[in-house]
Amino acid sequence: MTDFVLLVVTGVGLGALYFLAASGLSLIYGLMGVLNFAHGAFMVAGAYAGWVVVSHLTGLAGGLALAVGVVAALAVGALIGLVVELVLIRPLYERHIQQVLVTVGLSLAAVAAVQGIWGPDARQLPKGEWLSSTTSVAGAHVPNDRFLFIAAALLLFVGLKALLQFTRLGLVIRAGVENRRMVAALGIDVQRTFTVVFVLGSAAAGLAGILGGVYASSVTPGQGGSMLIYAFIVVVIGGMGSLNGTAVAALAVGLVQQLTNFYAASGVGDLSVVLLLALVLLLRPRSMEGAR
């Protein structure tokens, strides 16, 4: 029983990380049909920004330094997202394949650049006393950082939900995911809305990067790549451009992965996630069409 509780809580924690990584990806794809391969590079950028800040703030207590690191990760993610959108994505408006190619090139170059500056090895990320210890939940010793992931994901989910439901910007985004051409025809600048969404998504990617670093207790240039693939799977299962779908899918993927990895064999969990994807595709192939 304690095993099960531990697995469920860590599964939800992992799902929370997936949600952080996938929510931006899903909105970006839903609104503009841009499949952003550089999302993983944004995560790496956020992770290293956080790591640099934390390793320079040796005077502060671990937890406080990490909080500043998280802010830095968010800021760097947003900034890089803004530059990439304005300089690289915008000129290729509506040319989806070229946009994918550019983000592929960018992800290769960016990860290589990080590796060139800080080396290919993992760098330790000190995360403070509280995050390194565990809390007893129904007899299971749950690592505290899982609660941080869950809180961050909840915050992002509620924040995005409020943005989508109660603001004019959210209204435009929802309408744009539904039918971008119609919104543009009504005289609304969808392109500018897209820039905002891209920056938000990139900031979330930066956050996912530094929290992924907390999960592994270290940052590596390759950490974005594996995360990105699961984020893609989450986006596909959840349905492109649907925030609720992404949340449910992230939770399902995290839980399935943790539970089967433990109860079947290590590695089976990763495979069963892909099987889940194949199943969703066979049963409802329409779920992936998103906006047009």
Place this chain on the structure above:
Amino acid sequence: MTRRLRTVALPLVLLLVLAYLPYVPTELPGLLPDRVNGPGSMQLLAICLTTAGIALSYDVLFGRTGLLSFGHALVVAAGSYLTAIAMSSLDLPLALAAVVALVGTTLLALVVGAIALRVGGIAFAMVTLAFAQAASIVVLRNPGGVTGGEEGLTLDRDLMPNLLLGVANAPYRYWVALGFLVVAWLVVAWLVRSRVGHAMAAVRENEARAAVLGLPVYRTKLVALVVGSFLGALGGVVHAVVLGGSSPHITTAEFTLSLLVMVVLGGAGSSWGAVVGGFLYAYADARLIEVSGSSLLDHLPGALGGVLSEPLFILGTFFVLIVYFAPTGITGLGRRVVRRGEP
């Protein structure tokens, strides 16, 4: 006449020159590690030719049919690993193991393709990526010790023909790689001139229009995917022979991405483009590492030197520039220059 010259005579002359290279003892300092027919150069060129052939097989999907697949690593790795596994676990000689690998991979491509092609466009890209990732995970987890995990697998030397073994026989492996490239080139040339090839081009240009015209869109895409996968698997077999084994690197998503980069760099939808792109990429990937070890970069400030010593940084940046400024790739640029020269 000039067209005939370009499509038949030029490749033929180039083929003869390439086939003759193992008899050329000249040194090309800076370009190749040793004499042209030295083992180091032969190995490097064999890898370049194999990569060019694999890029050509990917172009059947991406450039010819417009299928943005992120799962081509799956079939290349399947070709390579199934050969190695058939030799180590079933004790088959190389030729038989290669047949097993080719048949197995083609069936695999048929099943995966039939599922993945239920969706189109970007969604297809993500689904193929997921399948390739699943294979990559299986290889790394090393179930029952058959895939060798992170170490990879080496081909059993006792089951290999002697001609393909050892440093001195590097020219034979080079000829195997060249032979693979020729086969891939001929299959692609035949395919694009066939009925299916024309249907592939129609699907690439406008899928909805092709469907309205009554072309079997799904079947056309599946044929393209299976033929491309077969050639990719053959490339995987040759890759294993040239390198003496399989490494988990070729199962990764990065490997597929590098294929995409090669095809776009050279020029998608043209055999010359894919071959030039694949050859140059493999060459640059191997040689840029040596540049990074040279003293050339020592004068630069620390971080900049570190970044520039990463081959992928240079290739990735170059790739982005190509997408913007030369969407038809290097060969497209070359063709434009040639055409401007003609009156």
